[in-house]
Amino acid sequence: MGAWRALRLAFLLGSLLVLLLIIVYWGDVGGFQELKHKSVQPAGCAQIPTGSLPLPASTDRTQAGPPVAVYATTPAASEDIPGAGQKQKEQEGETAGDREQKARKQRVVDVCSGKDSVDFPGRTRAFEQIPIRELDHLIVDDTHQIIYCYVPKVACTNWKRVMVVLSQSLISPSTGKPYTDPEAVPADLVHNSSLHLTFAKFWRRYGSLSRHLMALKLQHYTKFLFVRDPFVRLISAFRNKFGRPNEDFYRHFGSVMLRRYGNVSEGLAVMAAEAFAAGIKPTFHQFISYLLDPETEKENIFNEHWRQVYRLCHPCQVKYDFIGRLETLDTDSEHLLKLLNVDRLLRFPLGARNRTKASWEGEWFSQIPVSQRRELYKLYEPDFELFGYPKPDSVFHR
Structure with missing residues (x-):
């Protein structure tokens, strides 16, 4: 008899717990x-x-x-x-x-x-x-x-x-x-x-x-x-993170680029401000070489600022x-x-418009060998195709 009562009590407590979980769960679903x-x-x-x-x-x-x-x-x-x-x-x-x-x-x-x-x-x-x-x-x-x-x-x-x-x-x-x-x-x-x-x-x-x-x-x-546009986004990321001193990005990425592709090892400044003041800073060519280096992918997934959209958002x-x-x-x-039916609640901020234009692609990529341009395109080709951006032929043939 005692076992039967214990079983009934356990069933009652279990039912209450399930009911509580349903209430909490449904509140989260919305x-x-x-x-x-x-x-x-x-x-x-x-x-x-x-x-x-x-x-x-x-x-x-x-x-x-x-x-x-x-x-x-x-x-x-x-x-x-x-x-x-x-x-x-x-x-x-x-x-x-x-x-x-x-x-x-x-x-x-x-x-x-x-x-x-x-x-x-x-x-x-x-x-x-x-x-x-x-x-x-x-x-x-x-x-x-x-x-x-x-x-x-x-x-x-x-x-x-x-x-x-x-x-x-x-x-x-x-x-x-x-x-x-x-x-x-x-x-x-x-x-x-x-x-x-x-x-x-x-x-x-x-x-x-x-x-x-x-x-x-x-x-x-x-x-x-x-x-x-994937290539314009890359240019914008480089200008923002390596065009001026940025301690985090210099330490994790910029110094690596300089050592691997800039033949800079002796006397490499620890601080970004010191390196930039001495004229030692990554070039766009070194940045592209870093992206194409198989070792980069082995060491760490691309940073979000240059990671492909298909890997960020899974379209x-x-x-x-x-x-x-x-x-x-x-x-x-x-x-x-x-x-979204929120246009009466707020306006999208005007903000400062980004100054990196698609027409700058030719200028920035003129220093990049054609072979590397083609490799880079293959790396970002899914984004070009998914979102309807034309293949930058002018970049390949300049």
Whole structure:
């Protein structure tokens, strides 16, 4: 009799535990069945006083404000979210921007299916086969049901600012409240990884439910990324990280380039500032040689600033609803904010436009041997093909 009572008690406790897990789990998924449409007017945000640092807001998503409806463009999202993707089409019909998005997304589908005869590592693997550590660029905003894959040197600072405002993850020291104006968010703080919930953090937060939650969010959330001409992005990365003293990048990469390809060993300065003052700094040719060196890949996966987009954002596994380009940043940003139904909440920061232009490719690559240019193109060919950038013939034949 005592064993029977113990069994009944264990069953009751187990049932309560399962019920509790379901409640917690469903709260994290976000309640897909009922989305309430509510417009929120943004408040003003004062400029940050010099020297003051904002304090991170709570990362508990259950404390976030009321959800703002998102209109996803995938068929699955349209079926589960009433009216998804229809608002703009009902008002204006299909626009040139809509047609351009269809073309961009179809091109990704074609390349990933092998129609263009371009193969690359990971093209055919399933999303579940991607290591968790490689999902660190997929930022999730549960409040507005958005997933953004950030690509360094492609307006990612400003898009991270937008994500910080939407997720309310950073407190303004002047107001004591979350930032509401992306332009007021300090640029040097938005790259703090603790501010953003990424898929790479799911295992620590959700354990064995991680992959299931990722799949649900990928199906129902609106997913976007911004891309750029791959070679121009490389030039921009070099100018930003090696064109002026940067202690971290000099120590980890610049000094290696100088030793391997610059015949500099004796008297190599430890500090970037000292080396640059002495005229000892990496050249673009040394940077390209570093990227093409097989030893580089063995030692460490490419740094995110020059890692290929297909390795950062996995476009063959993640069906992106919106693919923006830096070359059409203004119009694409306006289009995307309307798609996300947050255009009344904020504006995309104007910011300083990047000065690296595609027309500079010839000038920068004139010092690179044709054989290395061709090798470099093969390294980044998947990005050229996936996102519709023309093969830079002028670079090969100058």
